[in-house]
Amino acid sequence: MSINKNSLLTNHKSFFDHYQNVKNEVKGLLTFHPKEWISAFRSNSKYPLFVRGDIDGFVSLFMNNISTLLAIILSLQPILGDKIVYSKILPGTGLAMLWGNFYYVYMARKLAFKEKRGNVCAMPYGICTPGAFAFIYVIISPTYYGCISTHDKAYCQELAWYVALASNFLTGVVLLLLCVFGEFIRKNTPSIALLSSISGIGYAILALNEYLPIAEAPMVGFIPFTIVMLGYFGGVTYGPLPVAFVALVAGTVLSWATSLNQSSIVHEAVHLVKFYAPVFPIREMFQHMDTIHFYLSTTIPTAIVIAIGTIQCGF
Known part of the structure; x- marks a missing residue:
């Protein structure tokens, strides 16, 4: 009886602790902290606005997002057409990524000032690859066809x-x-369990999908690939230039030198570079809320995957 009683007390205490944690989380979300907000804009000698590694980070994030974005464009064009893809989806995606990255920088600076640290890294903000392809092939495509x-x-x-x-x-x-x-979730779930959610998509999309174009054009792809591998994993430096920047320049030069890039394709794409007026189809979006129950089996798991992927950055 005493064992059962102790077990009940332990479970009750554990539940109460979890309840308090959730309560504190909600309170923190709903409480305004103007002094903390301003701290992100204050001068912080331990946390400069720009360091050399930011160039590498930017180029890597840019290439990662642009490759995913190109795959999304190729998948959406046959379904939604150029008008919706280029005048609505891409501008909206660009603004979202711009806002998201600026906000993460703001959060990092705020945390660095609060904890007097200089090793805070802003989490990169970009396109959720598994979520994007899930929406294309499980929601957009069935709805259209x-x-x-x-x-x-x-x-x-x-x-x-x-x-x-x-x-x-x-x-x-x-x-x-x-x-x-x-x-x-972060405190009570092993990090390896959280990483398992993106392991499959990491190999299939982020690794294999990135490597196949390299193998397709070896003269162009393998030299930048070697530059990256030597720079990131072999400790090779390229003077004052960041590794990702050197690889990007080398790949671009080789692409034009081997005629993999063609000027005619660039000329055809020039007409797409223009101002697109923003649209806010809020009314139309809510009018179709009654149709999304067919896709809850995709929408909710996608949200969970995105949330877990975000939590992983806390480790």
């Missing part, structure tokens, strides 16, 4: 886009709810 038999192409393209927007909005709501339990 299920509509095209009874409606015109333009209507079906807009419908698929609106349904994707509604699903993405729901994903954001789930993420906001999960952020309350983020610290609890």
